[in-house]
Amino acid sequence: MIFQRVAGPDGPAVRARIHGTPGPRWFAPGRPIRTVHGDASMFIGGIGALLLQSLHPLAMAAVAAHSGYRGDPWGRLQRTSAFLAVTTYGTAADAQAAVDRVRDIHRRVRGTTSQGQPYDAADPHLLGWVHAAETESFLRAHERFGRHPLDPARYDAYVADTAVVAEALGVLDPPRDRRALSRRLAAYRPELRATPEARAAARFLLIEPPLPLALRPVYGVLAANAVSQLPSWARHLLRLPRVPLVEDLTVVPAGRLLTRTVRWALPPAPGG
Known part of the structure; x- marks a missing residue:
């Protein structure tokens, strides 16, 4: 049930093709990106990434107008899951083809926000925000809920791995270690706010x-x-207050138990 929801009805066949097709890969077995993206913590990281990404008004306007996330949320999740899988584990040729398809879609996603600001999904600056928010969210989730959290050097290497995919998508000079990632997120802070579209997405x-x-x-x-x-600061913008005692004593332990259960229920990724 879990795997089918995320991967779709053709998930097992797609998984077998991604992992079983011979050829060079962007990332060799043992690379940090394979460890992080193959872990059940990605379920939590993915939701966190969507919440964080929604805080850029131009990115959220593009998603609200063009992604169809309300009408086909599982289809969108399955497409995103397939993209992450093929760029992380697939052959270099398949990874590049997936990137080319996404870039072609981005070139057609343009419009104007309700406040009259133009947006373009192919804008490297906007792509940079989406990438930084996603990388931060996946990293934080793995650090807290991963089966084997990485040491600082390996998390730096994870950020460097994700930069390979980001550059292929059109991000200019993506961060390549955790310190640079933190600086990049801070640089976007003045642009961020919780628009009505962002709050609707959070609901x-x-x-x-x-x-x-x-x-x-x-x-x-x-x-x-x-x-x-x-x-x-993101929780404050989205009006999601922190309740330390409840979160520390119930929410986080429940999250650790659930990710262990999901990890047990899902087949491990070959060659992770």
């Missing part, structure tokens, strides 16, 4: 997820932990 992700009632408690644990790992 959709946290309160109105398109899930059967039986699965909502499980998702609620993932979502609560995604919120718990957001930077304090």
Whole structure:
């Protein structure tokens, strides 16, 4: 059930093709990006990334107008999951083809926000925000919930690995270690705010997820932990207050238990 939701009905076949097709890869077995992206902590990191990314008004306007996340949220998740899988584990040729498809889509995503600001999804500056927010969110989630958290040097190497994909997508000079990533996020801070579209996305992700009632408690644990790992300034913008005692004693332990359960339920990625 979990794997099918994330990967789609063709997930096993796609997974087998990604991992089984012979040829050179962008990332060799044992690289940090394979460790992080193959861990169950990505479920929490992914929700956190969407919340953090929504705080850039131009990025959120593009998502709200063009992504169809409300009408087809699982389809969007499956496409994102497939992109991460093929660029992390697939052949270099397949990874480049996936990047080319995304860049072609980005070239067609243009418009104007409700405040009259133009946006262009192919803008390197906007791509840089999306990349930095995603990398930070995946890293934070793995650091807290990963099976084997990495040492500082390996997390720096993870940031460097993600920079390879970011440059291929059109990001200019992406950060290549954690310190540079923190500086890049800080540089975007003056541009960030919680627009009505961002708050609507947060409500959709946290309160109105398109899930059967039986699965909502499980998702609620993932979502609560995604919120718990957001930077304090991001939580403030989204009006998501921190309740230290509740989070430390119940939310985070529940997140660790759930990610262990998901890890047990999902087959491990070959050659991670």
